[in-house]
Amino acid sequence: MRLWTVLAISVLLLVVVVPASAGSITVGGSWYEFSFGSTGSFATRGTGTTPSSGGNSVYADLPPWTFSADGGGVLLTVTDAFIHGDAFTIFDNAVEIGSTPLVAHGGGSTDDPAVALLDPGFSHAEFWLGPGDHSITIQMLASPYGSGAAYFRADNVVPAPGALLLLGSGLFTLLPWRRRAAR
Numbered sequence: 001m002r003l004w005t006v007l008a009i010s011v012l013l014l015v016v017v018v019p020a021s022a023g024s025i026t027v028g029g030s031w032y033e034f035s036f037g038s039t040g041s042f043a044t045r046g047t048g049t050t051p052s053s054g055g056n057s058v059y060a061d062l063p064p065w066t067f068s069a070d071g072g073g074v075l076l077t078v079t080d081a082f083i084h085g086d087a088f089t090i091f092d093n094a095v096e097i098g099s100t101p102l103v104a105h106g107g108g109s110t111d112d113p114a115v116a117l118l119d120p121g122f123s124h125a126e127f128w129l130g131p132g133d134h135s136i137t138i139q140m141l142a143s144p145y146g147s148g149a150a151y152f153r154a155d156n157v158v159p160a161p162g163a164l165l166l167l168g169s170g171l172f173t174l175l176p177w178r179r180r181a182a183r
Contacts, residue, residue: 023061027074031113031151032060034138036086038146043088043138046149052081054112057151064135065152072157073131078138079124080150081116084108087123087141088150092134100125105144113151128157 023045025032033046046059067074078100080086085105090097100123108121116122123142138152 023063023065025060025065025067025154027067027069027154028156029058029153031057031153032065033057033113033149033151034060034063035149036088036138036140036143036147039140039143041140041143043140043150048149052111052113052151054114056112056114060152064137066133066135067154068133069129069131069154070156071131074129074134074154075157076127076129076134076136076152076154077117077124078127078150078152079113079117080108080122080148081111081113082108082148082150083145084119084121085123085142085144086148086150089139089141090125090127091137091139092127092129094135094137097127097129098125099141102142105142113153116151129154 031052033048033052034043035045035047036043043063045062048059051057051059076090076092078088078090080088080100080103083105084103084107087100087102089099103121103123108116108119110116110119117124134154136152
């Protein structure tokens with residue numbers, strides 16, 4: 001009887017004490033809102049009380065944000081929102097893949113990531129990530145207000161048939177040149 005009690009308590013402790021793990025995200029899903037602190041700090045989960053006014057976002061869980069990319073890979077889009085001025089450095093599997101540009105601070109007034117993405121006053125960038133497993137973290141490159149929130153999303157990349165045709169025809173035109181170079 002004691003053994004079962006000890007096992008039951010052990011399982012209960014594991015469920016209660018084990019910290020939350022990385023936040024898995026859905027590719028092709030919503031925008032994910034994350035929060036951040038001062039310059040140099042790393043982003044964390046979203047902490048607001050309501051989603052964006054565009055109704056197109058959810059709050060991100062704790063980072064790192066993980067997903068798998070198939071086929072043509074994934075386009076990761078990161079955009080600031082709310083007030084102009086924040087910029088970010090993005091990491092995939094602990095390797096820096098790039099940054100959003102530094103922008104002037106002040107102005108801006110949207111919590112909708114789709115609107116912010118169209119505003120050149122907000123810092124944003126896109127990053128192509130190849131097929132495979134990805135683990136995203138974001139560090140503050142600039143945070144003039146000491147804290148805030150922003151968004152990211154991951155979308156599947158499907159090569160257009162025209163792009164494949166263009167690539168194939170380009171390679172085909174190189175064949176005669178390659179044969180001449182081999183002689």
